[in-house]
Amino acid sequence: MAPGDTRLTTRYRDEKFTDALYGTMHEAGHGLYEQGLPKMGEFYGTPLADDISLGIHESQSRMWENLVGRSLAFWEWALPHAQRVMGSGLERYTPVDLFRAVNIVSPSHIRVEADEATYNLHVMLRFELERALVSGSLKVRDLPGEWNRRFKDYLGIEVPDDKRGCLQDVHWSFGLIGYFPTYTLGNLYAAQFWETIRGQITDLEAQIRAGSFAALKGWLNTNIHAHGRRYRAGDLCKMLTGRPLEADPLMRHLEARARAVYGV
């Protein structure tokens, strides 16, 4: 597929199989963190057996979902498996096709299906609205209209209904106010950790291409999961990457992906 060619985008969106894949990889990332915490033995029931923060938790899920799952190396390994399981519909595609299709940057209505670049605008919208709700400057009855107005402003597309608007997430109905920024924190931590990991596991890409994820999982087990709450999130970040949390690694990652997909 040539850069900018939308044929595969349409096909990929019709099939939707990658949404299920990335949802699963996301939750598996959370699961690996929980499994890696030292819950058994002497630390049972103590803060050392607990996760540090939701931002770090989301860094684990977003890393597997995006940095691993949306990479070309991943599709070089995964596509033959997908073709075997899903049959003829996928046979005409190459790993590069799938890599490009799952990294197309385009405004969309549903946060969990958004590409990595526009995803953070979905978070920004929600965080601004929940702050307005908590402060009382926005009434709940005015939320749908305000959502739609800001959505158009930030993402440039109309919201057709509340199902694809302010009712799409479970969080607010659960009382999870203030959760959404943890996704963007997770994206930032994940990108910063990833640069360190790539420096330490120098053949990481080749390992992913070969379907070998043990070294990456081992690194996360040793350097993040095993500590439980021994360090604050920001201190752990500084300890592992040598720097406080910054936006630059995520920007470098997004730019590299855009270069690879669009040739810009």
Ligand SMILES: [Zn+2]
């Ligand atoms: Zn998550």
